[in-house]
Each structure stands twice: as structure tokens, then as C-alpha cells.
Amino acid sequence: KQEVTQIPAALSVPEGENLVLNCSFTDSAIYNLQWFRQDPGKGLTSLLLIQSSQREQTSGRLNASLDKSSGRSTLYIAASQPGDSATYLCAGQGGSEKLVFGKGTKLTVNP
Amino acid sequence: DTAVSQTPKYLVTQMGNDKSIKCEQNLGHDTMYWYKQDSKKFLKIMFSYNNKELIINETVPNRFSPKSPDKAHLNLHINSLELGDSAVYFCASSRGQGRAQPQHFGDGTRLSIL
Secondary structure, eight states: OOOEEEEOSEEEEETTOOEEEEEEESOSOOSEEEEEEEOTTSOEEEEEEEETTOSEEEETTEEEEEETTTTEEEEEEOSOOGGGOEEEEEEEEOTTOOEEEOOOEEEEEEO | OOSEEEEOSEEEEOTTOOEEEEEEEOSOOSEEEEEEEOTTOOEEEEEEEETTEEEEEOSOOTTEEEEEEETTEEEEEEOSOOGGGOEEEEEEEESTTOTTOOOEEOOOEEEEEO
16 A cells, blocks of 8 residues: 655745755555645646656756665755745545645745 | 536535535546545545546545437436535646546535534
8 A cells, every 4th residue: 555755844045045845655566656736725836747767857946866776756946935824735646546745845935 | 718627616505415526627538536635635536437437436435427319418416415525626637548647627616514
């Protein structure tokens, strides 16, 4: 049974700092790993999707990596901005097609 | 031009009532999902439909019954509401069942049981 863990649960940084969010999963037989952003009172916005055959994906200031052998993924945010403040969720998708989510990291970027 | 839209956005009702939440997507996707996010913000899948056919049915009480009249709609009907049903329910869609297809989420329906 897939379990996804995100550390830390909350993170507060000053504007401009580079930061890394961590995600670990117990079952390495995943087909893809997705990172989402959730703003208060809103749904989830898909940020990056890494297929099992890939090592990383980049979009703007975001870079996500995937290491299946160690069961880890990281989301790197460069030059953080107050607008990046949100909860970031990672989710693994396995053979059953369903996404298994972590509990998220709540990020606050202080101006 | 919202991609995945849910109605209502807020739902406050008494215990024991029956209620429905509607979801529509205009992305032309084949697969739709219902997720539940509890008070601890933990998000968990409930159901998934592909071309109106049920493909994922997690351990959800029989009081919850999804209905997909067409592939652009997936509604959720809940009978005999209980206090523990209070949560945010999210609808999502993706292009087919492909494992490299990102899921697109609605803004959620906040259900509160009194």
C-alpha cells in the first residue's frame, strides 16, 4: 500500500530565498509523481508531473526531481516570492491509476 | 470558462438529509474523479469514472453514490448525511487513464453537517 510523506509540514522563509520541499513514498512501483499547489479556499493546481522514466521536470522557477530507488522527490523553488505562499502537495500514481497524496507542506514566503 | 466547475461551493445542512454535488468539466477529458479532503487537509480519492464507467471505488460508505450521465459530468449524491461527512469534496478530471496525464481540479465544495 502506497504511503506518501511530506516534510516539513510547514516552512517559513524570507523573500528571495531558494528552498526545497521533500516528498517520500513507500512503493517505488509508481508510474508518475505529481506536485500540486493549493491556495486557501481553492482547488489544486498541477505544477509538475514526472514520469517514472524521468529524473526531473522544470517549469520556470520550479524544478522537481524523482529518485525511484530511494523513494524520494523534491520540489525546488528558486528566488521565492510572497505569491509562492501556498500548500504544496505531492502525489504518487501507481498501477491502480489513483493518486495517493501526502499531507502537504504549507509554505509562507515573507516579504 | 472554468475548466472544472463544482456546485454548490458551500453546502450547510442537517444530519440525516440527502444532498447532491455536481461537477462538470469542459476540457474534453474522459476520466473524472471525486476526492475528499478532511479537516486535517488529507486528500483521498473516493471514485473515478472513465467514459461513464466506474473504475475506482475506494472504501466509501454506500451512502455515497456517484453518477455520470455523460463523460463531462460526474455528480455525487450522499444519503443520510452524518457529522463525519463534513469535509471539502473536490472533483477532478484527466485526459484518459494514461499514467502521464495530470489531473485538473475544481475549487471544491465545502460541506458542513450541523
